[in-house]
Amino acid sequence: MVLEIDRRQAMAYRVAAHGLHRGGTDPAALAVFDLGVQDDAQRDTANLAVLARLDTAPRRPLADDERFLSTWSHRGAPHYHRAGDFRALLPALMPWDAADAAARLSWQRRDMAAAGMPADEAIRTAAAALRKVVTHPMTKGAASEAVTKVIPEGLSLWCRRCRATHILDQLMRLATPLAGLALRPGVSPVTLVPLRPRPRVPEHPDARAAVDVVRTYLRLHGPATATDAAGFVGTTRTTLTHAMWPDDLVEVSVDGRRCVIPHDALAALEHPPEADVVRLLPPRDPLVQARDRALLVPDPGHRKEVWKILGSPGTILADGEIAGVWRARRSGARMELTLTELLPLSARVRAAVEAEAERLGKARGAESLRVSWT
Incomplete structure (x- = not known):
């Protein structure tokens, strides 16, 4: 029998699965690091994602915590991972075949022809x-x-901006972790650092590691579809279902949309806690990394405000809804937060949002904070 739920219940489950009810003081214990937390160093997004999930601000930023490392991982995007988890993740980042590698590189036939080799060989x-x-x-x-x-x-191309020939950027990003390289966190320019001891380049993808990534995605962002999970990994639905699909999934209907979730998460999905929390989430927060954006934000116009091609804002999470967006401007020790409603907010929620803004400003070291609503 298929469990039938509505969107509100699915959102309540995700808020809880992402640790947004808050609890504890240790970043390493957060469930979102089971998958990795995407980072934009210029906007400190990973640290703000941690702040939104802990009872108190962490004692030190992720860049100074030796329990974490940063590298280009999922889709070639920079992520923080637990250092102890990273070596087990490496075989999951190795493409399964040429078609999988081409999808991860966004290559077409002409790109493979120019490379003179299949896409998976190019990455290796x-x-x-x-x-x-x-x-x-x-x-x-x-x-x-x-x-x-x-x-x-x-495998290289003339870059007009740099006025030089260099390795294709996405190819470099996908190959870097496989080469046993991390990114030095919190520094500019981006700096590659060899891991010690240095792992070898994986010879083959590992089915168990890849399945674990997909299962973790479905646990955090479920109920979801194979297409959703493939979008996060950066591969095709065909590759994902043939090579990376877990066998411990149960089917769920979300407002008539057929989805799946790991069997061990079903009880939590059936009875999630009320999503009665208010949080300021940073740009690229793990919650908004789900690929089923229409579930997160049903209104198409609102989705355009949340996910910009360039410079996406932070979001206001209120009672299980992405109810608004926010942007910050910094001038020395002064910070200004501009908050924009997408859904009507009560006086209670607005007061809670402003309290979260104060918490964010303090964590960022702002001596003065100005909050304005639009």
Whole structure:
């Protein structure tokens, strides 16, 4: 028998699964790090995602916590992971075949023709080259220049902005963790750092590791579909269902949409706590990384405000809804937060939002904070 729920129940489950009811003081215990937390260092998004989930602000930022490391991982985007989890994740980042690699690289036939090799071979070639040339901390620019000299010409391209020929950017991002490289957190320019001890480039993808990634996505962002999970991984639905699909899933209907969730999460889905929390979530917060954006934000116009092509805002989570957006401007020790309603907010919720703004400003070291509503 298929469990039938509505969107509100699904959102209540996700709010709880993402730890947004708050509890504890240890970032490493947060469930969102089971998958990894995407970071935008310029806007401190990963640290703000942690702040939204802990009872008290952490004693130190993630960049100073040796229990975490940063690297390009899912879809080539920068993520913080628990350092102890990362080596087990590496085989899940290795493409299954040429079609999978082409999807992760967003390559078309002409790209593979230009490369002179299948896409999966291109990633393995780039990873081996990066492992060879990056033997000490190197900026992204220096590493790109060094690796471009030793890879086949088809894997590099003339860059008009840089006025130089260098390795294709997405190829470098996908190959970097496979080469046993992390990113030095909290520094600019981006700097690649070899892990110690340094893992070898995985020879083959690992089914168990890949299935664990998909299962974790479905636990945090479920109930969801195979297409949703494939979008997060950066692959095709066909590859995901053939090579990475867990066998312990149960079917759920969310307002008539057929979805799945891990069996061990079903009880929590059936009886989630009320989503009666108010939080300021940063841009790229784990909650808004779900690929079924229409479930998170039903109104198409509101979705355009939440997910911008460039410079997405933070979001206001109120009683299980993405109810608004926020942007911050910093000038020295002064911070200004502009809050925008997408849904009508009560006086109680507005007061709670402003309290969250004070908490955010204090965590960011602002000596003065100005909050304005639009």
